[in-house]
Amino acid sequence: MKTIEGLTMSGEKIIINVDDLHFRPSIYAIIIKDNQLLMTKFGEYGYFLPGGGIDLGENHIDTLIRELKEETGYTVEVGDLLDIQTAFVKSPVKEKYSHTIKIFYKCEIISENPQDIKLTESENILNFTQEWIDLSEIKNLKMAGDDGKLLEIVKNCIKK
Amino acid sequence: MNKTVTGEDKDGNKIEMDVASLNLRPSVYGIIVKDNKVLMFKQDFGYTLPGGGVEIGEKLKDAISREIKEETGYQVKMKNIVEVTDSFFKLPGSGKNCQTIRMFFLCEIISEEISEIHLEPTETIFNSKPEWIELSELENIKIGDNADLVSIIKKAM
Numbered sequence: 418m419k420t421i422e423g424l425t426m427s428g429e430k431i432i433i434n435v436d437d438l439h440f441r442p443s444i445y446a447i448i449i450k451d452n453q454l455l456m457t458k459f460g461e462y463g464y465f466l467p468g469g470g471i472d473l474g475e476n477h478i479d480t481l482i483r484e485l486k487e488e489t490g491y492t493v494e495v496g497d498l499l500d501i502q503t504a505f506v507k508s509p510v511k512e513k514y515s516h517t518i519k520i521f522y523k524c525e526i527i528s529e530n531p532q533d534i535k536l537t538e539s540e541n542i543l544n545f546t547q548e549w550i551d552l553s554e555i556k557n558l559k560m561a562g563d564d565g566k567l568l569e570i571v572k573n574c575i576k577k
Numbered sequence: 578m579n580k581t582v583t584g585e586d587k588d589g590n591k592i593e594m595d596v597a598s599l600n601l602r603p604s605v606y607g608i609i610v611k612d613n614k615v616l617m618f619k620q621d622f623g624y625t626l627p628g629g630g631v632e633i634g635e636k637l638k639d640a641i642s643r644e645i646k647e648e649t650g651y652q653v654k655m656k657n658i659v660e661v662t663d664s665f666f667k668l669p670g671s672g673k674n675c676q677t678i679r680m681f682f683l684c685e686i687i688s689e690e691i692s693e694i695h696l697e698p699t700e701t702i703f704n705s706k707p708e709w710i711e712l713s714e715l716e717n718i719k720i721g722d723n724a725d726l727v728s729i730i731k732k733a734m
Contacts, residue, residue, distance in 0.1 A: 421634050435634035440601040442678045473676060474582040474596035476663045501658045501680055503636050516633055518603050518678065520661055 423505030423514065426462045426562045433505050433514050441515035442471045444481045446493060446524040447574045453549040454571060456558075457488065460544030462509060463559035465567070466521070467547065481522060488540070489547050490531040496523040497577060500570045506562050510539045517562075521570050523577070584665030584674065585723060594665060599676040603631045605641040607653055607684035608733040610712070615730055617710050618648055620703040623721020626681065626730075627707065641682060648700070649707035650691040653684040659733040662724045670699060679724065683733045 423433040445468030448455040456464045469484040471477050478495050485493045499521040506515050536545055550558065552575070556568055580596040606628030609616040617624045627648040631640040638655040645653050664677045696705060710718060712734075715727050 419634065438633050440603055440631075440633065442601065442603055471678065473599045473601070474580060474665075477661060477678060498658060498661060501637065501661070505634070518631075518637070518680075520678075520680075 421505055423507065424562065425507045426459065426509040428463075428560065428562070431507060433507070437514045438505060438516040439513070440518070442477070442518045442520070444468050444471060444477050444484070444520045444522065446481060446485055446495075447499060447521060447571060448491075448493065448524050448526060449552070449571075449575070450526070450549070452552050454552060454555060455489065455491075456548055456550045456555075458544075458546045458548055459509075459561040462543065462561040464548075464550070465561045465563060477520060481524070485524070486530070486533045487535045487537075488545070490529060490534045491526045492528045492530065492533075493524040494527050496525060498522055499574050499577075500566075502566050502570075504562065510542055521574075523574055582665050582676075584667065586667045587669040589723070592667060594667070594674045598674045599665070600673055601678075602675045603678045603680070604629055605631055605637055605644065605655075606679065606681045607641055607645045607655070608659060608681060608730055609645070609651065609653060609684045609686060610730075610734070611686065611709075613712050614709040615712060615715070616649060616651070617708055617718075618705055619708045620700070620705045620721055622703065623719040624708075624710065624726070625720075625722045626726060628681075637680065637682075641684065645684065646692060647695045647697075648705070650694050651686050651707075652688040652690065652692070654687045656683040656685055658682055660724075660729045664723060681724075681729050681733070 419435040420432045445466040457467045467488050471480045502519045504517045581593045584594045606626040618627045627645045629644040641655045660681045662679045720726050
Protein backbone atom coordinates (compact mmCIF):
# COMPACT_ATOMS: atom_id res chain seq x y z
CA MET A 418 0.00 0.00 0.00
CA LYS A 419 1.27 3.45 -0.91
CA THR A 420 1.67 5.81 2.03
CA ILE A 421 2.64 9.43 2.46
CA GLU A 422 3.71 11.68 5.31
CA GLY A 423 0.93 13.93 6.53
CA LEU A 424 -0.03 15.86 9.62
CA THR A 425 -2.84 16.20 12.13
CA MET A 426 -4.57 19.47 12.85
CA SER A 427 -2.23 19.86 15.89
CA GLY A 428 0.77 19.54 13.57
CA GLU A 429 1.90 16.02 14.56
CA LYS A 430 3.42 13.99 11.75
CA ILE A 431 1.46 10.89 10.73
CA ILE A 432 1.60 8.32 7.94
CA ILE A 433 -1.48 8.27 5.71
CA ASN A 434 -2.56 5.62 3.19
CA VAL A 435 -2.87 7.34 -0.18
CA ASP A 436 -6.09 5.34 -0.81
CA ASP A 437 -7.73 7.08 2.18
CA LEU A 438 -7.14 10.57 0.79
CA HIS A 439 -9.70 12.70 -1.01
CA PHE A 440 -9.14 16.09 -2.63
CA ARG A 441 -10.05 19.17 -0.62
CA PRO A 442 -9.35 22.34 -2.57
CA SER A 443 -9.77 25.33 -0.31
CA ILE A 444 -9.29 29.05 -0.38
CA TYR A 445 -8.14 31.57 2.24
CA ALA A 446 -7.96 35.31 2.69
CA ILE A 447 -5.05 37.41 3.91
CA ILE A 448 -6.59 40.58 5.31
CA ILE A 449 -4.22 43.06 6.91
CA LYS A 450 -5.52 46.22 8.61
CA ASP A 451 -3.67 48.56 10.99
CA ASN A 452 -0.71 46.14 11.16
CA GLN A 453 -2.97 43.29 12.20
CA LEU A 454 -3.90 40.06 10.39
CA LEU A 455 -7.40 38.62 10.59
CA MET A 456 -7.05 35.03 11.79
CA THR A 457 -9.38 32.16 12.64
CA LYS A 458 -8.84 30.30 15.88
CA PHE A 459 -9.79 26.61 15.88
CA GLY A 460 -10.09 26.26 19.68
CA GLU A 461 -7.17 24.27 21.14
CA TYR A 462 -5.78 23.41 17.68
CA GLY A 463 -4.52 26.92 17.09
CA TYR A 464 -4.79 29.54 14.39
CA PHE A 465 -5.21 29.70 10.64
CA LEU A 466 -6.84 32.07 8.15
CA PRO A 467 -10.52 32.69 7.41
CA GLY A 468 -11.69 30.73 4.37
CA GLY A 469 -12.58 27.13 3.66
CA GLY A 470 -13.36 24.31 1.26
CA ILE A 471 -14.59 24.89 -2.29
CA ASP A 472 -18.03 23.27 -2.67
CA LEU A 473 -18.96 21.17 -5.67
CA GLY A 474 -20.35 23.39 -8.41
CA GLU A 475 -18.82 26.54 -6.94
CA ASN A 476 -16.39 29.01 -8.53
CA HIS A 477 -13.39 29.41 -6.16
CA ILE A 478 -13.69 33.20 -5.86
CA ASP A 479 -17.38 32.80 -4.89
CA THR A 480 -16.27 30.34 -2.20
CA LEU A 481 -13.93 32.90 -0.68
CA ILE A 482 -16.58 35.63 -0.60
CA ARG A 483 -19.18 33.21 0.86
CA GLU A 484 -16.84 31.77 3.51
CA LEU A 485 -15.70 35.21 4.68
CA LYS A 486 -19.31 36.34 4.98
CA GLU A 487 -20.34 33.22 6.95
CA GLU A 488 -17.29 33.11 9.21
CA THR A 489 -16.57 36.79 9.83
CA GLY A 490 -19.56 38.82 8.62
CA TYR A 491 -17.20 40.79 6.36
CA THR A 492 -17.96 41.40 2.72
CA VAL A 493 -14.60 41.36 0.95
CA GLU A 494 -13.10 42.31 -2.35
CA VAL A 495 -10.72 39.62 -3.62
CA GLY A 496 -7.33 40.97 -4.73
CA ASP A 497 -4.04 39.38 -5.81
CA LEU A 498 -3.43 35.65 -5.91
CA LEU A 499 -0.55 35.09 -3.47
CA ASP A 500 0.33 31.44 -3.15
CA ILE A 501 -0.80 27.80 -3.23
CA GLN A 502 0.20 25.09 -0.75
CA THR A 503 -0.52 21.37 -0.56
CA ALA A 504 -0.77 19.34 2.63
CA PHE A 505 -2.06 15.90 3.60
CA VAL A 506 -4.14 16.38 6.73
CA LYS A 507 -6.27 14.27 9.08
CA SER A 508 -9.55 15.98 9.87
CA PRO A 509 -10.03 16.69 13.59
CA VAL A 510 -13.79 16.24 13.47
CA LYS A 511 -14.44 13.26 11.20
CA GLU A 512 -12.21 10.26 10.52
CA LYS A 513 -11.24 11.70 7.15
CA TYR A 514 -7.94 12.34 5.38
CA SER A 515 -7.64 15.26 3.01
CA HIS A 516 -5.27 16.08 0.17
CA THR A 517 -5.63 19.81 0.71
CA ILE A 518 -4.80 22.38 -1.94
CA LYS A 519 -4.89 25.76 -0.22
CA ILE A 520 -5.16 28.85 -2.40
CA PHE A 521 -4.31 32.23 -0.81
CA TYR A 522 -5.63 35.61 -1.94
CA LYS A 523 -5.09 39.08 -0.57
CA CYS A 524 -8.49 40.59 0.32
CA GLU A 525 -9.90 43.88 1.51
CA ILE A 526 -12.95 44.45 3.69
CA ILE A 527 -15.70 46.43 1.97
CA SER A 528 -18.42 46.23 4.61
CA GLU A 529 -19.24 44.62 7.92
CA ASN A 530 -22.51 42.72 8.47
CA PRO A 531 -22.35 40.59 11.65
CA GLN A 532 -25.88 39.25 10.97
CA ASP A 533 -24.39 37.28 8.02
CA ILE A 534 -22.32 35.08 10.34
CA LYS A 535 -23.45 31.45 10.04
CA LEU A 536 -21.10 28.76 11.36
CA THR A 537 -21.28 25.11 10.31
CA GLU A 538 -21.62 22.23 12.78
CA SER A 539 -17.90 21.33 12.47
CA GLU A 540 -16.93 24.96 13.04
CA ASN A 541 -19.04 25.08 16.20
CA ILE A 542 -17.52 21.82 17.47
CA LEU A 543 -14.04 23.29 16.95
CA ASN A 544 -14.96 26.41 18.94
CA PHE A 545 -14.27 28.63 15.98
CA THR A 546 -13.52 32.34 16.59
CA GLN A 547 -11.99 35.27 14.70
CA GLU A 548 -9.20 37.45 16.06
CA TRP A 549 -7.10 40.35 14.80
CA ILE A 550 -3.47 39.45 15.52
CA ASP A 551 -0.57 41.92 15.57
CA LEU A 552 1.81 41.09 12.69
CA SER A 553 4.70 40.88 15.14
CA GLU A 554 2.85 38.20 17.15
CA ILE A 555 2.13 35.77 14.28
CA LYS A 556 5.45 33.93 14.60
CA ASN A 557 4.66 33.05 18.23
CA LEU A 558 1.26 31.50 17.51
CA LYS A 559 0.39 27.86 17.34
CA MET A 560 -0.86 27.18 13.80
CA ALA A 561 -3.60 24.65 13.03
CA GLY A 562 -2.88 22.14 10.24
CA ASP A 563 -0.08 24.21 8.76
CA ASP A 564 3.47 23.13 8.00
CA GLY A 565 5.02 26.52 8.70
CA LYS A 566 4.39 28.15 5.33
CA LEU A 567 1.77 30.64 6.49
CA LEU A 568 4.21 33.15 7.97
CA GLU A 569 6.16 33.16 4.69
CA ILE A 570 2.98 33.86 2.70
CA VAL A 571 2.04 36.74 5.01
CA LYS A 572 5.56 38.20 4.64
CA ASN A 573 5.34 37.98 0.83
CA CYS A 574 1.92 39.63 0.93
CA ILE A 575 3.31 42.59 2.90
CA LYS A 576 6.22 42.94 0.43
CA LYS A 577 3.72 43.19 -2.45
CA MET B 578 -34.86 19.68 -7.78
CA ASN B 579 -31.15 18.97 -7.97
CA LYS B 580 -28.65 21.80 -8.20
CA THR B 581 -26.96 22.06 -11.58
CA VAL B 582 -24.02 23.95 -13.02
CA THR B 583 -23.27 24.88 -16.62
CA GLY B 584 -20.29 23.09 -18.10
CA GLU B 585 -18.91 22.15 -21.51
CA ASP B 586 -18.46 18.94 -23.46
CA LYS B 587 -15.36 18.24 -25.57
CA ASP B 588 -16.69 20.26 -28.50
CA GLY B 589 -17.34 23.33 -26.37
CA ASN B 590 -21.14 22.86 -26.29
CA LYS B 591 -22.79 24.12 -23.11
CA ILE B 592 -24.32 21.38 -20.97
CA GLU B 593 -26.11 21.37 -17.62
CA MET B 594 -24.48 19.04 -15.10
CA ASP B 595 -25.85 17.76 -11.82
CA VAL B 596 -23.63 19.22 -9.04
CA ALA B 597 -23.78 15.94 -7.11
CA SER B 598 -22.28 14.11 -10.13
CA LEU B 599 -19.12 16.27 -10.21
CA ASN B 600 -15.68 14.77 -9.57
CA LEU B 601 -13.00 17.12 -8.21
CA ARG B 602 -10.00 17.13 -10.52
CA PRO B 603 -7.31 19.67 -9.57
CA SER B 604 -4.88 20.24 -12.43
CA VAL B 605 -1.60 22.07 -12.98
CA TYR B 606 -0.15 23.76 -16.07
CA GLY B 607 3.30 25.18 -16.75
CA ILE B 608 4.32 28.42 -18.41
CA ILE B 609 7.85 27.91 -19.68
CA VAL B 610 9.54 30.81 -21.45
CA LYS B 611 12.97 30.78 -23.09
CA ASP B 612 14.51 33.19 -25.63
CA ASN B 613 11.17 35.03 -26.06
CA LYS B 614 9.35 31.80 -26.87
CA VAL B 615 6.75 29.95 -24.79
CA LEU B 616 6.48 26.15 -24.76
CA MET B 617 2.98 25.11 -25.82
CA PHE B 618 1.19 21.86 -26.54
CA LYS B 619 -0.17 21.74 -30.08
CA GLN B 620 -3.33 19.68 -30.48
CA ASP B 621 -5.72 19.29 -33.47
CA PHE B 622 -8.22 21.67 -31.88
CA GLY B 623 -5.65 24.36 -31.00
CA TYR B 624 -2.78 25.22 -28.68
CA THR B 625 -2.87 24.58 -24.92
CA LEU B 626 -0.29 24.77 -22.14
CA PRO B 627 1.42 21.55 -21.07
CA GLY B 628 0.09 20.07 -17.83
CA GLY B 629 -2.69 17.90 -16.49
CA GLY B 630 -4.42 16.31 -13.52
CA VAL B 631 -2.86 16.03 -10.07
CA GLU B 632 -2.92 12.47 -8.74
CA ILE B 633 -4.23 11.83 -5.26
CA GLY B 634 -1.35 12.01 -2.76
CA GLU B 635 0.86 13.90 -5.23
CA LYS B 636 2.43 17.29 -4.45
CA LEU B 637 1.77 20.04 -7.01
CA LYS B 638 5.47 20.44 -7.87
CA ASP B 639 5.72 16.68 -8.55
CA ALA B 640 2.53 16.67 -10.63
CA ILE B 641 3.71 19.54 -12.81
CA SER B 642 7.20 18.03 -13.37
CA ARG B 643 5.66 14.66 -14.24
CA GLU B 644 3.07 16.06 -16.67
CA ILE B 645 5.50 18.38 -18.45
CA LYS B 646 8.13 15.66 -18.76
CA GLU B 647 5.54 13.24 -20.23
CA GLU B 648 4.14 15.77 -22.68
CA THR B 649 7.26 17.71 -23.73
CA GLY B 650 10.31 15.76 -22.55
CA TYR B 651 11.62 18.75 -20.58
CA GLN B 652 12.57 18.61 -16.92
CA VAL B 653 11.21 21.64 -15.11
CA LYS B 654 11.03 23.16 -11.68
CA MET B 655 7.84 24.84 -10.46
CA LYS B 656 8.14 28.54 -9.61
CA ASN B 657 5.38 30.95 -8.55
CA ILE B 658 1.63 30.67 -9.11
CA VAL B 659 0.26 32.96 -11.85
CA GLU B 660 -3.46 32.23 -12.11
CA VAL B 661 -6.22 29.92 -10.85
CA THR B 662 -9.37 29.25 -12.89
CA ASP B 663 -12.42 27.01 -12.53
CA SER B 664 -13.77 24.72 -15.22
CA PHE B 665 -16.74 22.34 -15.36
CA PHE B 666 -16.65 19.79 -18.15
CA LYS B 667 -17.51 16.29 -19.32
CA LEU B 668 -14.42 14.10 -19.82
CA PRO B 669 -14.23 12.61 -23.29
CA GLY B 670 -14.03 8.83 -23.02
CA SER B 671 -15.35 8.04 -19.56
CA GLY B 672 -18.09 10.71 -19.80
CA LYS B 673 -17.44 11.68 -16.18
CA ASN B 674 -18.53 15.16 -15.10
CA CYS B 675 -15.57 17.06 -13.66
CA GLN B 676 -14.96 20.20 -11.65
CA THR B 677 -11.40 21.32 -12.24
CA ILE B 678 -9.44 23.83 -10.24
CA ARG B 679 -6.81 24.78 -12.82
CA MET B 680 -3.54 26.17 -11.47
CA PHE B 681 -1.08 27.89 -13.84
CA PHE B 682 2.52 28.09 -12.61
CA LEU B 683 5.60 29.73 -14.04
CA CYS B 684 8.20 26.96 -14.57
CA GLU B 685 11.87 26.83 -15.38
CA ILE B 686 13.78 24.24 -17.40
CA ILE B 687 16.44 22.67 -15.15
CA SER B 688 18.23 20.31 -17.53
CA GLU B 689 19.48 20.40 -21.11
CA GLU B 690 18.48 16.77 -21.46
CA ILE B 691 15.17 16.13 -23.27
CA SER B 692 13.58 12.75 -22.61
CA GLU B 693 11.20 10.71 -24.74
CA ILE B 694 7.61 11.93 -24.84
CA HIS B 695 4.91 9.67 -23.34
CA LEU B 696 1.39 10.67 -24.32
CA GLU B 697 -1.96 9.42 -23.04
CA PRO B 698 -4.33 7.83 -25.60
CA THR B 699 -6.56 10.94 -25.24
CA GLU B 700 -3.57 13.07 -26.33
CA THR B 701 -2.31 10.91 -29.22
CA ILE B 702 -5.70 11.00 -30.97
CA PHE B 703 -5.36 14.80 -31.17
CA ASN B 704 -1.82 14.51 -32.65
CA SER B 705 -0.52 16.44 -29.66
CA LYS B 706 3.08 17.64 -29.66
CA PRO B 707 5.13 20.34 -27.96
CA GLU B 708 6.01 23.46 -29.91
CA TRP B 709 7.89 26.68 -29.04
CA ILE B 710 5.83 29.74 -29.97
CA GLU B 711 7.28 33.26 -30.32
CA LEU B 712 5.69 35.52 -27.70
CA SER B 713 4.96 38.02 -30.48
CA GLU B 714 2.98 35.32 -32.35
CA LEU B 715 0.68 34.45 -29.42
CA GLU B 716 -2.18 36.64 -30.64
CA ASN B 717 -2.14 34.91 -34.05
CA ILE B 718 -2.40 31.24 -33.05
CA LYS B 719 -5.59 29.29 -32.37
CA ILE B 720 -5.96 28.64 -28.64
CA GLY B 721 -7.71 25.34 -27.84
CA ASP B 722 -8.65 26.16 -24.27
CA ASN B 723 -11.59 27.88 -22.57
CA ALA B 724 -9.18 29.84 -20.32
CA ASP B 725 -7.59 33.01 -21.71
CA LEU B 726 -4.11 31.50 -22.07
CA VAL B 727 -2.65 34.57 -23.80
CA SER B 728 -3.48 36.81 -20.82
CA ILE B 729 -2.22 34.18 -18.38
CA ILE B 730 1.11 33.87 -20.24
CA LYS B 731 1.49 37.68 -20.32
CA LYS B 732 0.68 37.90 -16.62
CA ALA B 733 3.54 35.45 -15.95
CA MET B 734 6.07 37.75 -17.68
